[in-house]
Amino acid sequence: MPTDRPRLILASTSVYRKQLLERLRLPFDTQAPGVDETALPGETPADLALRLAQAKAHAIAVNAPGAVVIGSDQVAVCAGEALGKPGDFDHAFAQLRRMAGQDVAFHSALAVTDGTRTEVADVITHCRLRPLTDAQLIAYLKAETPYDTAGSAKAEALGIALMERIDSDDPTALIGLPLIALTRMLASFGLDPLDGGAA
Template sequence: MKPFILASGSPRRKELLKQARYTFSIQTSDVDETVNPQLTPSEVVCELARKKAEAVAQNHPDVVVLGSDTVVVCNDQILGKPSDAKDAKAMLTSLSDRDHSVLTGVAICEKGEVTTFFEETVVHFYPLSEEDIDQYIETGEPFDKAGGYGIQGFGAYLVHSISGDYNTVVGLPLAKTMRELKHFNIYPNIN
């Protein structure tokens, strides 16, 4: 099996790739995540994924490197990771009883060539009471997740429905990523 490097410290991305039976190593990149404010959300996630992959690839020119980034978009505004409980509460309140988009961008880099793509999933939240929001914030889950929630944990309680790829919301559109990795001769370890 040809291994690759995941340029992300996300435990969710790591778990998804392990679930798909890939052999890979992890090396995080410490890139500046500032982007041009004129970029669309899809351009933002692709740009950030590319920056992460290229930063790691500089030190590993002969290895395939995969970078990824996820954002939550509500009312045409990108919601990042909340800075504190007050910020998390504001984000979750804004998402209550409405649709929002989760976009995950992926960049795959090898020998200076970069392929980028993104997937978008629409998520609809239940109406959330102040008690629902406070209880969720007490779990500690919101603070390292775009939009202030994680669908794969206790945050599933907030989600009424989704339209699109569940794994995009978790942090890596796995089916599309697997198809793209084949172009780089990266395959899961089935045996």
């Protein structure tokens, strides 16, 4: 690998984002950004996701001069309401009950920074969930326990059975890290995974 490549840091402790970034075969570290994810008054879901992605990236970059840092955040939106990580069974059940038979937009925001320059993107995935019974929702939640996932729907696993349709320009966006947009952004910082440097 070229020695002049900058260090790459993923500002996240999410196992899903780590697994996705590993697909690009670029060496990287992970660090917890420690950012408060509470929405600001009047903040739209898209603005929330973009602000948090940038806040996570900058929280790490400030103590890692010269490194390229990736921040990401995802917010689901159903009928105008932002749905974050449920945290437990009851909140997940309520989210999925609200989403069943409805159209849901997942905003997967990215921010890449080297401390002096920042690029951002919001990759939107549109999903329509099947009409689902309470028994089906309970069966899914007991099998999957998706309490750390925005909107409680892990489409990369059993959550795909919740879906009637998924429309996206990037199949990895719904999982939490849009790799198509990220590859383009990393290349602009000298970290193209196809530029002879992938492990």
